[in-house]
């Protein structure tokens with residue numbers, strides 16, 4: 001007699017003992033739910049650069065989870081801090097009340113981020129950080145008596161999470177198609193240019209693309225523009241590295257026209273590109289910076305928005321009676337005690353283990369090995385900066401995203417987690433990765449990439 005689906009699932013170690021009902025109950029994010037439930041890839045443990053799969057294999061993590069566990073999985077310092085906080089203070093209301101760790105972590109972030117970014121607002125994710133920053137930018141101009149400065153400018157292929165503001169300002173078409181028009185937004189061109197294929201680090205060509213901001217000023221007038229939001233390096237769209245001089249030029253134009261510059265450093269923050277922040281590497285201090293991911297090393301959801309004194313003071317000066325919230329915005333879990341504990345412990349790891357330096361030191365070897373994949377069948381571009389890289393594959397006719405998916409799927413069977421999105425494979429391993437593990441990763445990619453149809 002044919003075994004029932006339930007029996008088949010129970011007998012298959014890949015399902016980790018889940019029932020069919022449990023599988024059906026969970027609507028997974030950014031996932032092919034139907035495919036996954038027939039072909040599960042369950043993770044049950046993590047340590048260092050490895051995951052443990054439900055069927056008992058060690059899986060090399062080449063994306064630090066989703067670019068967030070960059071100091072390595074299973075950091076006991078962070079786990080202990082979370083456990084201690086959970087016992088002492090499970091929750092404290094963040095509106096009109098506070099707890100010490102939120103203030104301590106804010107000061108810590110202030111110390112680590114570039115001079116001039118002095119005040120920290122807490123959120124629970126990168127998406128919330130992006131939407132918070134956009135609302136701050138609009139409210140800032142009202143506080144300054146210029147309420148008509150409302151227009152927001154993003155960039156094609158940008159990613160600022162999935163909330164309403166971030167979806168609108170972002171520029172990845174697949175993430176926008178289903179949702180109609182949300183927040184009005186303009187978009188600068190992406191800085192992905194054919195001239196720059198296979199650039200190592202910063203591409204030479206393309207700084208002129210920043211001048212498009214002048215064109216938008218010419219179209220709308222600066223008196224109507226609140227802010228520009230960009231990632232110093234676009235991650236999700238496949239590691240799009242800014243051309244030399246581009247970000248400086250963007251900042252100059254913003255300064256000239258009194259437009260706020262927002263850097264979305266959710267992915268680049270805390271070491272990913274071989275420096276503390278994009279702002280540090282490019283020597284461009286924005287008015288507002290968004291953070292998340294590495295802030296807690298991925299261990300507890302948390303985001304932050306760091307702003308200049310000028311932005312903060314506009315609210316303090318324009319806020320009305322002192323007991324009234326100057327910025328009517330915030331989340332039940334803003335600065336949650338467990339997140340703050342994780343954040344403080346992660347910042348200790350970041351500093352004491354010199355994580356940004358570690359990323360910078362490993363980056364040249366990583367670059368060399370990744371670019372060694374040039375010439376493989378299907379590979380049409382390789383881009384990298386610090387400990388981030390993307391391998392772009394030629395689209396299969398009519399199925400632009402299939403090849404990266406097939407590569408990622410095959411790698412999982414062979415003991416490696418690789419993130420695919422659009423037409424690229426994204427590589428961003430934990431900074432603690434060793435040379436031999438980079439070799440293993442590149443050898444496996446060299447084997448698998450040409451093998452897909």
Ligand code: PXG
Pocket residue numbers: 066067124125126127128130159160161162231235236237264265266267292293419420421426
């Ligand atoms: N801004 C940036 C720059 C990001 O990279 C977000 C905002 C949203 O963060 P939350 O925490 O709301 O997801 C991100 C997230 C990928 C990948 O494959 C990148 C992200 C998330 C998942 C996958 O590159 N970035």
